[in-house]
Every structure is written in structure tokens, then in C-alpha cells.
Amino acid sequence: MAFAAFATTTSEAEQVPRRKSPVALLLLLPGILYLVLFFLTPLVSLLLTSFQAPSEFGDIGQYTYAFRWENYVQVVTDYLPHILRSFGFALIATVLALVFSYPLAYFIGVTARRWPLAQSLMLVLVIAPFFISFLLRTLAWKQILSDESFIITSLKAVALMAPDAHFTGTPAAVIFGLTYNFIPFMTLPLYTTLERLDLRYLEAASDLYAHPVEVFRKVTIPLSMPGIVAGTLLTFIPAAGDYVNASRDFLGGPDSQMIGNVIEANFLVLQNYPAAAALSIILMSVILIIVSIYVKRAGTEELL
């Protein structure tokens, strides 16, 4: 999958080719033009929309171009809990997915090296969730973990859960859903780096009397850093903007709505386009800031 390819590009230094030719321009132009038209200009129109004011005589959903920066103050005061929740949920889900995926990726990429077929079949199982609709997977969990389900009634029977407690509709359920849905995005890049891990480094460290824990902390982890960075980004970014898991018809409830839910509601239901646009710009800016600081600190700057 491309996510594996994405992880690969982090470690291979790119060589700039020598050849210069007008052919390059012909090859680049259509695709680049397409991205300018359908990626870059939409971002600009999002920015313009975020400053729009309601038109004086218009109906609901009619806006005119203005420079109403108060829109931003308004959405932050209205939706601060949603904004904070999104980044909090995404952060927790990313950490959980990393803890879940690392041993799994290590087993597939290092321990199972001797059996290439088993290795590739296990990888197929890791990406298998991609083959079934994201929304149906999430709904399946909603049913499996509903109040009447076998798992929840058993937990209540052995008093591990209070009799009147719920799981679906809570923040924990949303975090669970985000973690489950983005695990493959974490496991694949981790696998790609661990699969190429030179085991002689680990041997050398233990020959020098390093404790296994120390070997792991000082050799294995630093060598798998490109995979960790790619995996955490591929999990954190979509998780922060997701609104399916937190939707009330899926795993969310009234106190677990995220920024994506508010953007969707403002854009598609309330027709408050400026508010939806301002929230989108905030979401994107915060993510770009977090990503650039994180990538710099993790020391892998050649992401693409």
C-alpha cells in the first residue's frame, strides 16, 4: 500500500537528476494544474469564506465577501471544547495505536523473517480492514459493544462495569473506534522500517553487555524512528479530523463530539459556511504547526 511507500520515502535521500528537458514540463503540467485547481484554490476559497459576513437582505446561507475576523473569535468561544477534544482524542488514539502496533509490526517484520509467505499473509490480515467499508466496521463495533451485547453484559455481571454504565456514546468509545480504525496506518510504516532493521546492531549491543531493555531503548527504537514518525502522522492527522467515529449514530454521544462533527453540521446542515470554514482553517493550521515541530524534533525532515 502507499502508506508503506510513504514510510519508505522518509529514509531514502532523493537524488536530483541531471537531465533538463521541455518534456518534464509537459509531464508535470496537467497534474500540477489539477492540484492547483482542486486542492490549492479550494484552500484559498476556504480562507475567503472564513471571513465572510451574512448578506444584509439574504436568506439563511447567503453570505458576502468581507473581512470579518470576528468569525474566528466566535467559533473558538463556541467550540473550544470540540477543538481541544479532537486533538486530545487523536493524541490518545495515536499513542494507543503505537503501543498496539509496535509488537505486532516487530513480530511480522523481524521474528517472522524466516517465513516470507507467513509474513506476507500476516500483512494481508493487517490491511484486511481496508477491504471492508470503514463505516460498517465502526457500526459493527457499535453493535458488539452495545449495552445489550455479550461483552458489556458479561463485564457488568462480573462487576467490572457499573450496572447502569454505557460504553457506546462515551469519549472512551470514540477513542476506541479511532484507535481501531487507524491501526493499519500505524502498523504498515512500522513494519516497513522494522523489516529492514539490521539485526547485527542488536547483536553488537548485547555483545557489549547491554540489557535487552537497554538494547530496545537505545538501538531498536532509534533505528525504527522513521516508521514511528510516519505511523504517528498517518494516525494523528486523519484521527483529528474524523467525524464518523464521534457521530451520534456511530460511537459518539453528546459529550464526545469532535471538530469534524461541528464542521459537518455547520456546513451541511446549518449552512453557516463561514463558521465551518474558520474551523477548517484552524484545524489545518494547528495540524501543520504540530506536524512541522514534531518532524523537526524527530529529526526526519525529508518526508517526501
Next chain:
Amino acid sequence: MKLSLGRWLLPVYAVLALLFLMVPIVYTFIFSFNDSQKSNITWRGFTLDKWLNVCNVQNGAVCEAFGNSLIIGAVATVAATALGTMIAIAIVRYRFRFRSGVSLLLFLPMATPEVVLGAGLAAQFLSVGVPKDMVTIILAHTMFCISFVVVTVKARVASLDPALEEAGRDLYGSPGQVFLRITFPLLLPGILAAALLSFALSFDDFIITNFNSGAVTTFPKYIYISASRGIPAEANVVASAVFILALVIVVSAQVSAAARAKRLAKSG
């Protein structure tokens, strides 16, 4: 002695982790055989009925949504694969100005949350006055697939030996002949992988689609809309069938690749 527990811990964990990943898939599959009425929540007994009459529920709404998803996926895949492959060749083969700008423009769509991509395009279509329908969905899907195509095909172009094309030119092949008979066949596995990925991304996309679809229903959108009033078992049938098909394609590709590697190892 000390290692015996440690030796088993990791494999056991890996098996349990993989089983955990399978749970909702198995659930969806089992409930495609449920003899359900309106909503498909409680088990009411086994039936093959839903598999045999997929298109008969709600005037074929499930199948219509599925058909839309197939059309959108096919068109967006062809467009994104063509545009992305051209960019990938240019990046690996040629020197040009604004190289880092081009790289950034390709990286950003992958680093932007889908809800922002979706809302941005919707805001643009709104301000230009374009009605939202199948075309706007295809335009949106092509956009987010291009970067993934470039990343996938780039690796393949980079591993291509330029000497092969040089040999073609030395034998008086025209640039068109060299491309069609040497470059393109050698790039084909990478291009096919990119196309499969694009199709998968497009087929399962909900967030961007939801902002740009207007009244058109795709398969994921159908599920989202029906989630509040119960999803018919027919949706599980469609999803399970797609799952099995995808699994067969990927597993047979892996097994044949492993067999080929074994043959090569023996002969070499």
C-alpha cells in the same frame, strides 16, 4: 529457561492482535446471513435470502449506491493514475525549477485532514455555482488520489535501469516506441498497484464525498444515511462480497510472488 516465556509472548500477542483486527469483519460477514426485517441488529436466524436478493430491498437502493461507487472509483482511478504517473516520471527523470514547491504541493493533500479537503472543495463549488453531483465527486476523488499514485509509481521509476531504454534508442527506436515497448511495460506493476490503491481509496471514501455529493448516494454515504434508521443486511452482503474479492486478489498476488521468488532462488 528465562527465555521460554518471552519466546511465546510475542507470537501469542501477534495472533491475538490479528484476531482483534478481524472482529468487526467477521461480525459484518455473519450478519449478512441474518434473517432480519428492517434493522439488522439482533440475530433472527440464518438465511441465504439477502445474498440471493441483494438488489430487491428499497427499490435497489443498496445496489444503486454500489454502482455509483464503482463508476466514480473507475473514472477517478483512471484520471489520477494517468496524472500521477506523469508527475512521478518527471520527478525521477528530469531537473526542473520549483522542485521543492512541486514536492510540497504533492505532500500537502496527504497531510490535510479529509474534512478540510471536503469543505474546501465544497466552498469552491459553492462560490463558483457548480451544482454538486457525480462529476464533483469524481473531481474530488481524483484530487486526493494523485499524491498516492505519485508516491507509489515514483519508487518503481527510480528502480528502472536507464540502460534498457538507452538500448532501445541505440536500436533506432523512436521515443514513442521506446516508451510504449520498454518504459511502460517495466512501469506497469507500479502503475497497477497505484491504480488498485486509488480505487480502494475512492471506493471507501466517505468524508470528502459527503461534502461534495449533493443528492448522489455512494455506498459509504448510503451506510451513513441509513445508520440512524438501521442498515439492511443487504449492505453487509455487498461489503462482504467486496471484502472476499479483494482478499482473493491480494492473497493470490502474494502467493504467486512468493512462488516466483522461490523459483528464482532455486535457478539462481
